[in-house]
Amino acid sequence: MLLLERRPQxxxxxxxxxxxxxxxxxxxxxxxxxxxxxxxxxxxxxxxxWEPVFGEFSFYHRPQILIKSGPLVLIAIGLSLGFxxxxxxxxxxxxxxxxxxxxxxxxxxxxxxxxxxxxxLMVVSGAMGGILWASIPAFLRTRFGANEILVSLMLVYVAExxxxxxxxxxxxxxxxHGFPGSRNxxxxxxxxxxxxxxxxxxxxxxxxxxxxxxxxxxxxxxxILGYRIRLSGEAPxxxxxxxxxxxxxxxxxxxxxxxxxxxxxxxxxxxxxGQVNIDxxxxxxxxxxxxxxxxxxxPVGILFAGLLMGLTYIGGETAxxxxxxxxxxxxxxxxxxxxxxxxVDVLSNYRIRVKPPKTRSSA
Amino acid sequence: xxxxxxxxxxxxxxxVANDDVSMNxxxxxxxxxxxxxxxxKSTLVKIVYGLVKPDSGSMKIDGEHYAPLxxxxxxxxxxxxxxxxFSLFDALTVTDxxxxxxxxxxxxxxxxxxxxxxxxxxxxxxxxxxxAGALSAGERQRVEIVKCLLQNPRILIMDEPTSxxxxxxxxxxxxxxxxxxxxxxAILYISHKLKEIRALCDRATILRGGxxxxxxxxxxxxxxxxxxxxxxxxxKSPVKKSRNRGKVVLEVDNLCSDADSAxxxxxxxxxxxxxxxxxxxxxxxxxxxxxxxxxxxSGETKVESNTIRLKNEPIGHxxxxxxxxxxxxxxxxxxxxxAAAPNMTLVDNAVLTGNRRERLSSRGFINWDASSQFCQxxxxxxxxxxxxxxxxxxxxxxxxxxxxVIGREILQKPxxxxxxxxxxxxxxxxxxxxxxxxxxxxxxxxxxxxxxxDLDELIEIxxxxxxxxxxxxxxxxxxxxxxxxxxxxxxxxxxxVDVAHAPA
Numbered sequence: 001m002l003l004l005e006r007r008p009q010x011x012x013x014x015x016x017x018x019x020x021x022x023x024x025x026x027x028x029x030x031x032x033x034x035x036x037x038x039x040x041x042x043x044x045x046x047x048x049x050w051e052p053v054f055g056e057f058s059f060y061h062r063p064q065i066l067i068k069s070g071p072l073v074l075i076a077i078g079l080s081l082g083f084x085x086x087x088x089x090x091x092x093x094x095x096x097x098x099x100x101x102x103x104x105x106x107x108x109x110x111x112x113x114x115x116x117x118x119x120x121l122m123v124v125s126g127a128m129g130g131i132l133w134a135s136i137p138a139f140l141r142t143r144f145g146a147n148e149i150l151v152s153l154m155l156v157y158v159a160e161x162x163x164x165x166x167x168x169x170x171x172x173x174x175x176x177h178g179f180p181g182s183r184n185x186x187x188x189x190x191x192x193x194x195x196x197x198x199x200x201x202x203x204x205x206x207x208x209x210x211x212x213x214x215x216x217x218x219x220x221x222x223x224i225l226g227y228r229i230r231l232s233g234e235a236p237x238x239x240x241x242x243x244x245x246x247x248x249x250x251x252x253x254x255x256x257x258x259x260x261x262x263x264x265x266x267x268x269x270x271x272x273x274g275q276v277n278i279d280x281x282x283x284x285x286x287x288x289x290x291x292x293x294x295x296x297x298x299p300v301g302i303l304f305a306g307l308l309m310g311l312t313y314i315g316g317e318t319a320x321x322x323x324x325x326x327x328x329x330x331x332x333x334x335x336x337x338x339x340x341x342x343x344v345d346v347l348s349n350y351r352i353r354v355k356p357p358k359t360r361s362s363a
Numbered sequence: 364x365x366x367x368x369x370x371x372x373x374x375x376x377x378x379v380a381n382d383d384v385s386m387n388x389x390x391x392x393x394x395x396x397x398x399x400x401x402x403x404k405s406t407l408v409k410i411v412y413g414l415v416k417p418d419s420g421s422m423k424i425d426g427e428h429y430a431p432l433x434x435x436x437x438x439x440x441x442x443x444x445x446x447x448x449f450s451l452f453d454a455l456t457v458t459d460x461x462x463x464x465x466x467x468x469x470x471x472x473x474x475x476x477x478x479x480x481x482x483x484x485x486x487x488x489x490x491x492x493x494x495a496g497a498l499s500a501g502e503r504q505r506v507e508i509v510k511c512l513l514q515n516p517r518i519l520i521m522d523e524p525t526s527x528x529x530x531x532x533x534x535x536x537x538x539x540x541x542x543x544x545x546x547x548x549a550i551l552y553i554s555h556k557l558k559e560i561r562a563l564c565d566r567a568t569i570l571r572g573g574x575x576x577x578x579x580x581x582x583x584x585x586x587x588x589x590x591x592x593x594x595x596x597x598x599k600s601p602v603k604k605s606r607n608r609g610k611v612v613l614e615v616d617n618l619c620s621d622a623d624s625a626x627x628x629x630x631x632x633x634x635x636x637x638x639x640x641x642x643x644x645x646x647x648x649x650x651x652x653x654x655x656x657x658x659x660x661s662g663e664t665k666v667e668s669n670t671i672r673l674k675n676e677p678i679g680h681x682x683x684x685x686x687x688x689x690x691x692x693x694x695x696x697x698x699x700x701x702a703a704a705p706n707m708t709l710v711d712n713a714v715l716t717g718n719r720r721e722r723l724s725s726r727g728f729i730n731w732d733a734s735s736q737f738c739q740x741x742x743x744x745x746x747x748x749x750x751x752x753x754x755x756x757x758x759x760x761x762x763x764x765x766x767x768v769i770g771r772e773i774l775q776k777p778x779x780x781x782x783x784x785x786x787x788x789x790x791x792x793x794x795x796x797x798x799x800x801x802x803x804x805x806x807x808x809x810x811x812x813x814x815x816x817d818l819d820e821l822i823e824i825x826x827x828x829x830x831x832x833x834x835x836x837x838x839x840x841x842x843x844x845x846x847x848x849x850x851x852x853x854x855x856x857x858x859x860v861d862v863a864h865a866p867a
Contacts, residue, residue, distance in 0.1 A: 007753040008755075008757070009754065009758045010598070154558075178538070222728050222729060222731075224724045224728070227711070230707070230717070231711075235700045235703075235705065237701040238700060238715060239704075240683075241661060241695055241702065241716075242715045243662065243683035243687070245682070335789040
């Protein structure tokens with residue numbers, strides 16, 4: 001009989017090994033899935049994990065990976081603050097949309113004026129938009145005890161409706177011959193989030209992601225605020241006893257993650273995406289939840305997890321074009337990754353022991 | 364005899380919960396089981412209800428051998444139990460809850476009819492369609508009782524049934540219990556409220572230290588007699604302490620607070636003063652406002668600013684850290700998750716309360732070297748057995764973690780330290796060390812408030828003594844002037860503050 005035995009304290013080895021184990025199991029079951037679809041599993045897994053980085057067309061794929069990873073890392077870092085404190089912001093996608101909208105609206109309002117101050121102003125208003133959207137669940141939770149998971153999630157759908165309205169209404173390109181979508185920021189230099197180094201894919205958003213990783217690392221390892229966030233998550237009653245203001249932590253965590261998600265949205269809309277459109281959001285806000293957990297809620301871990309997740313996006317595309325795999329398969333892949341990660345997590349808190357079956361004494 | 368126990372013994376690691384207990388319960392009898400907390404009442408009824416197996420001894424029902432393997436068998440043998448804390452699903456109706464609690468629930472319609480019959484016959488007013496979440500404590504208890512009665516029990520065990528009831532609800536309950544007894548059901552009634560027992564019970568068995576120390580007919584015995592049996596002569600008589608009470612450090616004046624949960628207790632006009640160099644002991648059975656009092660003192664619950672004054676300064680509105688800076692430190696009862704965070708390291712846990720007074724951070728940045736040194740000082744000074752400061756608090760044994768928690772506060776040299784149940788579940792050696800540390804702290808001029816349900820402990824260390832009962836504090840008396848029976852009376856709430864009067 002297999003027995004799960006609680007460890008006296010979480011195993012350091014497994015805390016760091018479980019993400020790798022989860023990736024390995026995902027590759028195996030993903031391979032099995034592809035085999036069932038009639039593909040060569042090794043080739044399919046290689047197409048996803050190997051080709052984009054080291055393959056023939058890696059000069060094209062590598063910048064793409066960074067472009068995908070940047071917003072994921074930026075959002076996941078914000079989410080990890082709350083997740084550490086037991087505050088579950090599931091609505092980063094909504095904050096991402098609103099941040100993009102407010103930032104873009106400010107930029108478009110200045111069109112066609114040129115000036116150095118326009119882009120910084122967009123950045124600030126993008127962050128403010130995210131904060132605004134995240135402060136709604138924060139307020140409702142602290143004031144009325146409303147569950148922030150539900151509120152933040154539902155606000156995603158509200159944000160999507162606003163996005164559609166904006167893309168078709170106020171922000172629509174007046175010179176766009178009636179097509180939905182705003183002006184393209186690529187044609188408006190003062191508001192364009194251009195590549196910092198041409199051909200690398202690195203834009204300000206990716207730089208911001210790196211800064212956020214460092215910021216979060218210092219916060220958690222050195223600062224009393226990071227300590228309080230950890231304490232609130234580990235033992236809420238002990239946090240109250242220590243004098244941690246629960247409402248302040250809720251607001252800080254939700255608003256910071258809102259700000260970072262808003263920034264990610266702004267950098268995306270003014271850079272790689274280029275315009276506000278109905279289908280602007282592609283689920284970064286949700287995928288970032290996986291990234292945060294895959295990275296063990298640790299800033300450096302999140303950086304690697306973001307890169308890996310970016311890789312699966314691009315790898316999924318290569319697999320799609322090269323092997324004709326269905327595009328949904330990559331979502332299944334990402335889903336499996338989170339599932340296995342949560343499942344093998346049990347190993348860090350429990351050890352498995354094999355015990356000879358005992359005959360139960362029965363009545 | 365309906366139920367007879369003979370020679371029941373049960374040991375747990377470190378304690379003997381029941382030691383050779385024999386007793387009989389007759390049909391139609393309301394039989395009280397009284398004793399202090401830790402006297403073994405709960406273990407004994409858990410044995411009867413099949414939740415705990417005795418190490419030795421035997422039980423008989425109607426003269427037939429009875430050894431239940433679990434509650435299901437106990438119920439089949441005609442034993443029902445109403446627990447102190449209820450287990451109802453808030454979102455479901457009364458009938459749903461009743462059906463869920465039965466081994467073989469009948470169809471819902473029948474059940475609802477039977478529920479109505481029962482509640483009419485026994486005076487248990489109950490609206491079977493109501494959602495459980497909307498019920499008062501008394502109504503919830505009625506649901507639990509009906510759940511038991513539907514199984515047609517011959518013996519009904521009630522564990523501290525009045526602790527959550529209003530006086531009015533208590534009255535209703537007593538009527539019901541009498542009716543049940545008339546119809547032949549035996550009731551095993553656990554309580555430490557002697558007044559209620561005198562009003563309700565036909566016979567009482569008194570447990571002390573796991574042993575049956577005698578029985579009596581409550582209506583014929585005086586409350587004083589019963590109290591003395593309960594507390595016993597094993598209680599050392601208080602001895603004069605050589606400490607002198609200095610200037611008043613903390614003054615609590617008319618402190619009131621709301622109950623923090625459904626099972627919480629509101630504090631009602633609690634007033635006391637503590638002077639430098641003295642230990643004020645606050646006794647009473649846990650769940651009578653102890654948690655709430657500590658939370659109000661530590662700052663976790665904010666109260667009206669003037670109801671708590673530290674060195675004449677109103678501090679009721681301050682948060683815990685602000686109070687720490689002023690010199691008021693506290694240690695809550697629950698070390699796992701309240702006084703300490705079990706999954707965090709000992710260093711993290713040293714920062715938990717030591718941050719301000721030990722200057723473990725500057726401009727928001729934690730000085731981990733200083734924190735780790737502070738942690739090491741606690742470990743050395745209080746002989747905390749652990750491989751190192753980077754181990755999690757949860758990996759320590761109860762006694763070691765408690766020494767760490769108390770040590771953490773004492774090393775910060777508080778002007779006043781409030782502790783709740785400082786030696787709860789702690790081995791004898793660690794308990795002695797913690798008591799000595801509190802005495803030393805007072806000797807060095809700090810004021811100490813020790814909330815505890817361990818009478819021996821309070822008698823040993825406190826200069827003055829009072830008890831909390833249903834959120835009300837008794838008069839505070841000099842410990843050395845108290846006789847053991849007076850202490851017993853104060854514990855039992857027979858000093859005029861217990862409002863659970865019952866028709867005699």
